[in-house]
Every structure is written in C-alpha cells, then in structure tokens.
Amino acid sequence: MASIKVMLRARENANGEYPIVIRVVKDRKNTLLSVGHSVKKTDWDEKNAKVKKSHSNSTWLNNLIAKRVAEANDKLIQLEVNNTDTSARVIGKAVKAAKDNTFFKQADLYIARLEKSGNFNRTSAEKPRIKRVKEFLNNRDIHFPEIDATFLKDFKAWLKGTRTITERTAVNHLVVIRSIYNQAIADKLVDPKYYPFGKGGIVIKFPDSKKSGLMPADIVALENVELTGVANHARNLWLFAFYCGGMRASDVLRLKWSDFEDGRLYYTMGKNEKGGSLKISAKIEAILAQYRRENPKHNLVFPDLEKLVDLKDKAAVQEYIKVRIKANNKHMLKATEKANVNKQATSHKSRHSFAQMAKGVISASALQEIFRHSDLKTTEGYMGNNFVNEEIDSAMDDVMARLC
Template structure:
C-alpha cells in the first residue's frame, strides 16, 4: 500500500490555546506524526486546503514553510520507494525526521555569519552575507539541502550571477569561495557526504582571474602633492591617501583608525586589522609633515589622528567599522575629484596608494625588503604582487631585439 502524507492541525493545544502543526504519515492503516514546531489558533487553520488562512499575520511564511517540509517528506518517500524498501509508517517517520532535523546549507551559513560577527570580522561578515543572499535569491527558497548543491546547480548560479547580477569574474569566484567554505563546514559536521562535493579540478574549479594592478608613477604623485586650491574635504582625503602611500600602502582602515598613541620614537606602531600583525615603520619626513598638520583634540593620545573618526567610540566595533567604511567611500570620491584637477587619467582610490608604491618601487628594491614593507606572510605573495610592476627587464629585452 502506498504511503500518504498530509499537513494537519493536531488536537492537543499548548498552554496558549494554540494547536501544533504536523505532518501525518499513513501506511497500511497505521499513522505517525512529525511535529513541525509551529502552533496556530484553530480559527486560522483551513482544514480543507490544509494551510494557514490569510487572516493569520504570518500566513505567507508559515505556508511556505509547510510546503517545503511536505516536499522534503515526499522526496524521502520517493527515495524509499525507489529503493524498494517496504517499511512501516513509524520507520518512514524516522527516515523523514532524520532529514527534516538535519541542518541545511542556509542554517550552516547563518552559523558562519554569526561566528564572523562575534569575532568582530565585520568586513568579511558584510561581504559574505551579501553573497549568501545572492544564493538565496537564486534558489528562491528559505531552505537549501546540501545535496542539492550539485555541479549543475552551481553552473546555473554562475550564469545567474553573470546575467542577472552583472557581476565580474572575480565576484563570481568570491561567491563560489563562500559556498565552498560553508560546504566544507557541512562535511565536517557530518551533514553531507564528501562524495557529493561539487568542487575540484574535474568539477567546479575555483580559479581567481588575473587582474591588472594600475599604480601612479612618480610624476603623477608629485602632481597630487603640489595641487593647490583644494577644499577642506579634498585636503583631508589627500592627506590620508598620501600617508598610506608614504608608508608602503597601509590599508585604508588601518590609516583611518591610527591614534596619536601609535606614534613614538619617530616610528608608527600599530596592529593590522586584517591579520592582527604588529607593525613598526619609520615615519618618512613627508608623512611626518602630514601628521604635524593635524591637531590633537580633547582625546589626547587616544584620539584618532585623521578627522573622519574623531567622535566615534573606538570600543564600539560595529559603529567603528560602519563609520570607517563610509569614510573610505568619501575619500575615494574626493580622490576622484583630485584626479580630475591633476589631469590624471587613472582611477584613484585608497587601494591605488598601495599599487602606486609597488609601481614606483618596481624592481629597484630587493623583494625581501618589500615583503617586510608590505607586511606579507609569504615572500611568494610579494613576488606575485610585485610582478605586476616589474617591467624594466622585459622592456629592455624587447627593445634590444626590435631596435636594429
């Protein structure tokens, strides 16, 4: 006899007078129930349609939830039938409960996001949350079983990102990296079999595309240094940008969050936000002039050097992150206006300060020293980064061949 499943409202109310929603499984005149953890008042239940009435304030969400759970139940029964397993209603219930109670991809993704937030990794939390939301919009479901994330599913997601979201190749890869991270977490938790893993060289391969790193040259830097008739906002933006450049491209968030207490003995001492590395750098004369042009306020040594975060509580990590993000956006805008004034036909953002240092350094500084200046953990990273700007030898070689 075939199995039969239905959504029902059980008869025993809780202390609030609400009745539990359940899936009823019937086979061979035997019945079992799987309780779904949701309760509704009897007046909101449509027994004929077996759904929550529209008059319920949360009807859409509940009915979507019920539809998903009923569909998952149906998949389990179909699988059991395909395997020719003639089992009882109670055994079917056990199989279904093992599926329904197992965390899906989005639940594990939320644990990943919660972990990032609790560890104050707010920048990664923001970007990963956006990428997970892309996947939710593509899947059009509040739940996503791990086993549904197949090669075919991911290829469809990639097409969606390119055609609907209009994202770059690099952004596509970043989205896939987040999915891979959460999928690996699911494997470790025993939620999905490794044999279903959709990533790898013979499956969905994740390869970061090459990107061109464009930096300013020395004459362009001088143009920015010598610009006159700048507004106060432009001067502040230029100060932050040049300070970053003068110190080998310190990341924007680190520059903005520098305090007067980070400067002593003619050096800058700070901890990198990205990896918690402790850094000590000699402050060049040009950078010192920028610092000297800024005044301490009532905060004294604990005050931020640059004005963008002057009145932000540095102990409030979330507010500090949000204000820093807004400040970087403002600086990037002001630097674009400065580029126009200086007649520089290159996009200038805070990150370009780092590229500019690399471009001017070229192959004139030993890579071991550049590794220390860039604060890279691996010299390979430095070599790969600096290869974008080391063109002199190849240029000379080209000229030596064609100049005859």
C-alpha cells in the same frame, strides 16, 4: 539491530490530523523523528505505512517519507561502520542534524561566526552574495548534496545573465558557497564525498587583474599641488598611507597619537591583526604636523572617526570607515584633477603604487613584511604584473631591433 518504522503519532493536533513520524527502536528504546507533515487517519495506510491516494499530495508526501527513511538508514549504517554509538537517541540526533543541515542554515551560522570574530567587513560583503544564492533558488533552501558542479555552473550563468558583473565578482560568489561548504564538512555535518570543488569538480580560479599604481611623477604632482579643505585632507590621507608602505586606509583612520613613540609608528593591522612598526620619515612628520591639536577626541590622529561615540563598537567603526573611505576617494578625484594626474587614486591605489615603486628596490619577501601578508603569493600579485610587463617590453624591443 535497530528498527525503523513510519507511523502516525497517537495524539491528533489542533487541525484534527496526526503527525507523521519515523520511530527508531534500538535495545528496546525508541525515539521519534518528525517528518514535518500530518494527515487525517482516513488518509493513512497503516499496513503499508504510507499516505493513501485519497490525499491530494500523496505522491509528494510518500516520496518525502521515503527520503527521510533513507536518511535514517544511511545514518545508522555510517554509525555502525565507524563503530559509533548506535543507540536510538544517537541515531535520532544524527538524522535530525542531517535534516537541519541545509545550506542557508549553515550560511546563517557562517555569518554569525564572522560577526562574533569581529570580521564585519567580510560580513557585509558576504551577506549580499548569500542573498543572491537565495534569489537564484526562489527562497528555497537546499541540501549540500544538491550543490554540485551543474548547480554551480547554472548559478554563475544566472548571475551573469541577470546583472552586469565582472568575472571576479561571479567567482567571489562561488567562494562564499565554498566557504560555507567547507564549514559544514569541518563540523562533520556533510560527507566530503559530495564536495563539488577542486579536482573533478569546479576549480575556482580568479581572473588576472591589472593592479597598476601611480608613477613617481604622479606622486610628486600630488605632493606639490595647492589644495585646501576636504581635498587637502583626502590627499594627506592618501600620501600618509603611501609613505607608510601602502598602509590600508582603514588602519590609517584608526591611528592614535599613542601609536607613535621614539620616532616610530607602532600599529596592528586590522585585517589580520599582525603587528609591526615603521620609521617616521620627514614626509610623514610633515603630514602629522597639520593634525596636531589639543585633546583630540579618542586620541585620534585624523578626525574622520571623531563623530563616533565609542570606538569599541567594532561593527559601527568598520561601517563608518567605509563611509569615510568612499567620501575621501571622491575628494581625491578633485585632487588628481587639479594635479593633472590622469589615474585613479583611490585609497587602495596607494598600496599598489608603493609595491610598484618598490620593484627592484626591495625583495618580495621584504615587501611581504611591510604589507603584512600571510602569503608571499599575495605580495607577488601586487608586484608581479610589473615584472611581467618589463619582460614583455624587453622581448618586443629585441624583436623589433632585428628589423633595423
């Protein structure tokens, strides 16, 4: 059986104090776990293994020591129940892992993994959300068991009370906390019994959102309006994405002339690395004709990313893509205004517009293949509102018809 004892190190530090440690002894072998604080020998009760009242922070330090001892005992019991090696070294390693296993340390690992996988868009979105959790805690770190349903409700209320945000934005903050919690559980650093999400805890539900696109008449108006310069370029990119089945703007900007072969476009979606090909229609070819030039830099179809020195730098590419999308969305405002289109035509609206017009023409499963969604429900989310609206409109008409 292992023994756990609180004591002072034999050697004093530079401040003339002695570090408080927990000694774990098993099979005559021992390991020392630092509590992270030190005291003078005159402030230490060796018999009772605690800090004397003469120390200004005795109560707080004794509570901390008790917590660290409880953690060591808890880890020892877990190892024994699971028939795991319970040597002093293993127990010490387990306790140290539990001690270091705080939310923000795991958040740093979570971000590092996103960056390593090249998922820089999510990285830039998640970092500010983690920063707001830290702001809520006044820069204090927190252990996972402390993140319970009450904590999550208070955090969400604080978010809405300190800034003007939508319900969707608030939910996105909870999602990143859940992702980091799941990571810690998957790495066997946190007991799943503390998990605050799902049944019996906080159920994350995204609010319904209106995903409306442009109507056929709007598209025709955009096609026919006379535009020049940056407005024409923004219009071309928007229509090209639409003609390609609602291709993501980030993928449009990365297209190279080598992606076109035998009347088809072959490309891999940047978001999920799913590949596929599309037939080049006459409308697509008409746009491509405007960009054919000798020796295009990086062999890019569209010139937006030609400013970049190296397209292999994924972080720099994704960061600049956001800059270009924002600029092109701004220029699209002028294009829609001149075309008398009274709807926003941001880059992502081309995707919603295609889904809206695909309704009744192709199946949701076929659109899923075009959009390259992993989950059919995601595709149905693009199309669903339109089906529901038509059913409601039809029902309303039926009721009103009875009054005639």
